[in-house]
Amino acid sequence: MTRLLNKPLKAFALYALVILTISIPIYVLVIDYIWTSELDENNWLTLEHTKQRLQSKQFTQAEIESINHIWGELQPGVSIVKATTKVVFQDSVYEAIRPNEFDLDDGEDRFRGLKSLIEINGEPYVLTIETNVEESDETFAAVAAITFVFFIILIIGFILLNRKIAAKTWQPFYQTLSSLKSFELSIDKSIQLPESDIQEFQELNQSLQQLITNSVSTFQQQKSFTENASHELQTPIALLKSKMDLLIQQKSISPAISEILNSIEAPLSRLSRINKNLMVLAKVENHQYSDKEQIDIKEYLESAVTLFEDYLDEKQLKLSNSLEQSIIVNANSFLIETLIHNLLSNAIRHTLKGGQITVSYQDQTLQIINSGKESLDKSKLFERFSTASKDKVSSGLGLAIIQEITNKYNWQVVYHFENGNHLFSVSFA
């Protein structure tokens, strides 16, 4: 993953590289052109000057030969020689590459020359003037080197500017990002996003604000819906229960009707349990049960064991409780009671007749182990209504409530299946 600002940086750097690379030959050509035209002009001036002087002085042929000799000795590449042919030619510019006697290290040098026909005393002479020119490959190397240095400076500049822009201009964006990261729908009611003078960021923040406000209100509606729905269901359930109680008082109930009445009791009590659990879930989610007190888990567990004694006996379950010391937590007593009851009733319900339940405490972790056949589906276990399908009594919410309660206090509940045992551990750390 690349960061947003590094993307244009790469593109800019690449673009700069391409442009600067293309610029090198162009620079070289231009410089070379300027060089040569300047030298040609210089050669021409020298030539014209020399021509004028030579013609005005009326030199003899011998004198001219000696001038050629001395001049050639003094300034290399300059010569005045008698033309071999009578052919008249215009001034011509030429370029030659040959070793320079003064600059041996450099190998061959480039020379720019000008040849002209001059008539002295009626005799045609060829006048040649040469000047050393920088070779274009040397120009190329120099330009390339300078361009490279500038490229480096450019890149450093880009990086520094980028950082500065990131720090300043993009700051509201990163603030928004961190606000979003720490936002939790179930806890926060609204979100504070930073003001920005950049239009896009301001629009982004406004859209996010809108989106979050909608989500929060939907979430709140959903939560209050659950609470309201279960509240509304309480009265009809209470009525059903009381009507049932009145109905079984009737004198003339046939065994067949009696059988049906009896079978209504179980689904009715399941309905009532689901409703109670939904209400508890909604209330925990709505951050009720905020009262806290020092609670001894061991005490609550022991009283739950006493309470469930009949159910343990009925299934001939062996329960071994190895808790010795008090386990003190600071929490809501109702929630702790609910947590313990759910964990324990769960173990009792899902252990086969004659099975074993073990309660232990180690390293701030309460473990409830019960014998079982195969592992439960870990991924769905703590979801609402995920396990309810087959079980006739389960509300499908017991484990969801356990999870919700542990979440509330930042505890951990974990399920394992080991050596034919279901293992639920609640870590209070």
Place this chain on the structure above:
Amino acid sequence: MKILIIEDEQELAQDMVKYLTNEQYLCECASDFKGAMEKIHGYDYDCILLDLMLPGGDGLTILEELKRQNKQDGVIIISAKNAIEDKVKGLKLGADDYLAKPFHLSELAARVESLIRRKQFDSNNVIIQNELSIDFNAKAVSVHDQALSLTKKEYDLLLFFIGNKNRVLSKGALAEHLSGDFADMFDSHDFVYAHVKNLKRKLKEKDYGDYIKTIYGTGYKWEQ
């Protein structure tokens, strides 16, 4: 004995009246805050069943008013709120008991019976049921002046039966009475059979009448 049922759900109030009314109890109803206030100002009751959510006001205000007037009426809060805070608050304000909706009418009857009994007999809290005598303070039961040793659950069952004489009690209601709110976490309530069987056996051993009848398919009944 007069019982006032303050409950806005009239259907439920009528069910309570039907179940509770017998030779001993006379029930009256109030379905809103104003009506309830008028009743408690005008009359004395042995027991008031108080719903907390009432049209026109909070049930807890009625409780405060009762205490302010220094009335001796026993109060059982019956609330759909099932909120622990309400329970704690209500009991602090002087309510005698708390019953969360939905409840079995038999449970309500047992609570009412127990409350009235506590209010009536302050020092010598003993009831005599034919040859059976129950000393509530000592939690001791005797038949023909012979001590009857019962487990805690058998004792609870006995009181539940006595509080619901001539009423059919479902197995679920008995299970809920014995293991509280958590009975509905389990699918089987067969343990109720065992406790009832033991109680019947112990009573029979002391030559007490066979009052506990099994009603086919539904549950049990203390017939007298």
